[in-house]
Amino acid sequence: MAAARPALKRAIPSLRSTFLLPRQQQQQPQCHHHHVTISRRSLSTSPSLRNDTQSTTTTTTPDRETHFGFSTVTESQKRAMVASVFTSVADSYDKMNDLMSFGWHRIWKDHFVSTLNPGFAPLSAPSGPSSPQHILDIAGGTGDIAFRMLHHAHAVNANPNVKVTISDINRAMLSVGKSRSTSLPASQQAALSFVEANAEDLSKTRALTPILSQQEQTFFDPSTATGGIPDNSVDLYTVAFGIRNFSDIPAALREAYRVLKPGGVFACLEFSKADKHPLFNSVYKEWSFRAIPLIGQLVAGDRDSYQYLVESIERFPRQEEFRDMIKDAGFTVSGEGWEDLTGGVAAIHRGMKPRV
Amino acid sequence: MASPAAVHCSGAARRILLLPTTVRPATRSLPGRLPAVASRSITSPSSTSRPQSRPTPKLQPPSSSSSSPPPRQPLQTRTYHSTTHPPPPGPFTPAETTLLTTALAAHVPTHGFTLPSLTLAARDLSLLDISPSFLGPSPTARLIHFHLYTARAALARLATQHGDLLSGGLSVSEKVELLTWLRLKQNEPVIQHWQQALAVMAQPSQVPTAVRELALLADEVYFLAGDKSVDPSWYTKRGALSGIYAAAELFMTTDKSEGFQETRRFLRRRLQEAEELGGVVKSVGEWVGFTASAGVNVLRSKGVRI
Numbered sequence: 093m094a095a096a097r098p099a100l101k102r103a104i105p106s107l108r109s110t111f112l113l114p115r116q117q118q119q120q121p122q123c124h125h126h127h128v129t130i131s132r133r134s135l136s137t138s139p140s141l142r143n144d145t146q147s148t149t150t151t152t153t154p155d156r157e158t159h160f161g162f163s164t165v166t167e168s169q170k171r172a173m174v175a176s177v178f179t180s181v182a183d184s185y186d187k188m189n190d191l192m193s194f195g196w197h198r199i200w201k202d203h204f205v206s207t208l209n210p211g212f213a214p215l216s217a218p219s220g221p222s223s224p225q226h227i228l229d230i231a232g233g234t235g236d237i238a239f240r241m242l243h244h245a246h247a248v249n250a251n252p253n254v255k256v257t258i259s260d261i262n263r264a265m266l267s268v269g270k271s272r273s274t275s276l277p278a279s280q281q282a283a284l285s286f287v288e289a290n291a292e293d294l295s296k297t298r299a300l301t302p303i304l305s306q307q308e309q310t311f312f313d314p315s316t317a318t319g320g321i322p323d324n325s326v327d328l329y330t331v332a333f334g335i336r337n338f339s340d341i342p343a344a345l346r347e348a349y350r351v352l353k354p355g356g357v358f359a360c361l362e363f364s365k366a367d368k369h370p371l372f373n374s375v376y377k378e379w380s381f382r383a384i385p386l387i388g389q390l391v392a393g394d395r396d397s398y399q400y401l402v403e404s405i406e407r408f409p410r411q412e413e414f415r416d417m418i419k420d421a422g423f424t425v426s427g428e429g430w431e432d433l434t435g436g437v438a439a440i441h442r443g444m445k446p447r448v
Numbered sequence: 449m450a451s452p453a454a455v456h457c458s459g460a461a462r463r464i465l466l467l468p469t470t471v472r473p474a475t476r477s478l479p480g481r482l483p484a485v486a487s488r489s490i491t492s493p494s495s496t497s498r499p500q501s502r503p504t505p506k507l508q509p510p511s512s513s514s515s516s517p518p519p520r521q522p523l524q525t526r527t528y529h530s531t532t533h534p535p536p537p538g539p540f541t542p543a544e545t546t547l548l549t550t551a552l553a554a555h556v557p558t559h560g561f562t563l564p565s566l567t568l569a570a571r572d573l574s575l576l577d578i579s580p581s582f583l584g585p586s587p588t589a590r591l592i593h594f595h596l597y598t599a600r601a602a603l604a605r606l607a608t609q610h611g612d613l614l615s616g617g618l619s620v621s622e623k624v625e626l627l628t629w630l631r632l633k634q635n636e637p638v639i640q641h642w643q644q645a646l647a648v649m650a651q652p653s654q655v656p657t658a659v660r661e662l663a664l665l666a667d668e669v670y671f672l673a674g675d676k677s678v679d680p681s682w683y684t685k686r687g688a689l690s691g692i693y694a695a696a697e698l699f700m701t702t703d704k705s706e707g708f709q710e711t712r713r714f715l716r717r718r719l720q721e722a723e724e725l726g727g728v729v730k731s732v733g734e735w736v737g738f739t740a741s742a743g744v745n746v747l748r749s750k751g752v753r754i
Binding site: 425426444 | 575
């Protein structure tokens with residue numbers, strides 16, 4: 093937790109100042125020239141956002157349009173905005189998840205992990221013990237999925253031969269995960285590693301470095317990379333409530349395909365569409381568009397980040413479309429290719445990299 | 449669809465218009481194939497419209513239509529049996545089929561319908577221990593569903609090979625008995641694990657799949673037996689067979705007799721009972737119908753305005 097504090101303090105001052113947080117008042121922007129033109133009022137006037145945007149545009153290739161909630165922005169702008177959103181919410185992330193979903197996100201995550209069954213190996217195997225299993229948890233930030241994976245592999249399946257890499261573009265989120273991981277058993281901590289990476293290009297990574305000053309940018313800059321994730325090196329690629337925020341989802345899926353071994357499994361837990369049940373869906377939509385931004389404002393002091401959250405859920409492709417995107421990346425799916433949770437509020441998509 | 453005559457005319461028109469001769473063979477080959485297609489009603493939604501004289505043409509899809517189906521379409525489903533079109537591809541993708549077939553053939557007889565069977569099959573195919581988890585929330589239920597599906601699909605092939613069914617000397621109810629028995633016999637290699645499989649498929653999350661497969665099986669049996677009923681007995685026949693099949697399947701898991709002869713006798717007794725019961729219900733229905741209309745007519749003759 094302590095490591096995340098500085099990041100929080102410098103997080104999007106104007107986002108907070110819009111909503112009655114006096115301590116941020118003195119940090120109001122001094123000038124507003126030539127920054128991005130987007131429709132969300134407070135995000136467009138954030139000085140920290142503008143800085144972030146400029147530094148990313150220098151490192152990324154052609155900027156195409158994508159969306160940020162209901163606004164249309166360029167990919168690099170979205171990257172910076174998502175970075176600032178998550179920097180801003182890192183500290184209260186888990187508390188907010190509980191409040192927004194009535195704690196139900198824990199059930200989803202437990203189900204996600206136990207159905208993937210990491211570390212399982214048949215006792216009667218004639219070919220001896222299995223090779224080590226490498227799990228890559230993308231956008232794993234606070235470690236929710238990774239810690240469950242480790243527990244399932246080490247404690248439930250009694251297989252210590254499983255290691256987990258948590259990757260996130262945002263150091264503030266990773267730092268929260270890092271500090272939470274200190275309460276794990278030592279054997280599990282030893283099997284855990286943290287890297288900063290952009291999921292759209294996993295050939296450039298950097299081990300997590302602590303955030304020392306408030307001036308440092310909290311999202312990963314590929315030019316500072318020290319390593320990379322090689323081809324065909326991962327058994328299980330998971331991304332839970334993360335892929336929605338990616339600027340270029342097909343690129344991320346192609347990277348997943350690249351790093352997975354043949355036979356490796358891609359698994360994605362993400363919010364989805366519940367419109368098969370109109371009545372339930374209308375209640376759910378009321379809750380997400382009215383209550384969640386309000387809870388965000390009251391609890392995390394940050395309405396706009398949670399407004400973005402619900403808008404990005406709305407913009408995310410339907411189950412079928414996302415399944416087709418996964419197939420387009422080269423994966424093979426089972427049956428219809430996804431599993432609805434809670435009537436489709438969330439969905440798990442699974443795919444396997446076939447052996448060709 | 450163009451009628452054969454129209455196609456034939458267009459073929460003639462092409463010749464008159466002196467189109468390149470390379471076009472002709474393809475165009476002219478159509479009328480030869482079309483009459484067989486056009487003479488049957490392909491719009492009929494009845495699942496029972498297949499004449500018995502034509503043994504399962506749906507099993508041999510024309511080579512032209514079996515080449516790669518459009519990739520972007522959702523899995524095709526059809527709610528009726530077609531005599532003119534190949535069956536839809538089914539709910540299993542090719543990669544799944546490979547893995548599940550290996551597991552079913554090589555490991556299920558030893559390890560049962562369990563995750564180790566799937567993991568060992570994945571190793572056989574040089575995949576990873578984690579690979580079976582792409583099969584969805586319950587890989588073992590998927591494996592059992594695959595067995596149910598392949599056994600049902602195999603029934604149509606068996607029906608074309610079985611002499612008694614081809615000879616045409618059997619009545620519909622005798623064919624139903626024989627086909628049900630052929631289906632039951634397909635559980636033989638895995639019979640010691642079948643109680644376990646039934647337990648998995650009885651879990652609430654699997655009940656819809658299990659019930660659907662059972663209904664499809666009953667429908668398949670009556671279709672292959674050549675039943676052509678289009679009255680409410682369409683439902684009662686299939687409902688009764690579903691119940692009898694499920695009971696016989698359970699009976700078979702504890703049957704120690706030679707060649708499961710006790711199971712076959714059990715099946716015959718149950719079908720016999722269903723037929724007798726059906727006869728009774730039918731007779732009662734006829735009596736009630738006759739008496740009611742007679743009663744109405746008596747009242748009418750007395751001047752009651754009904």
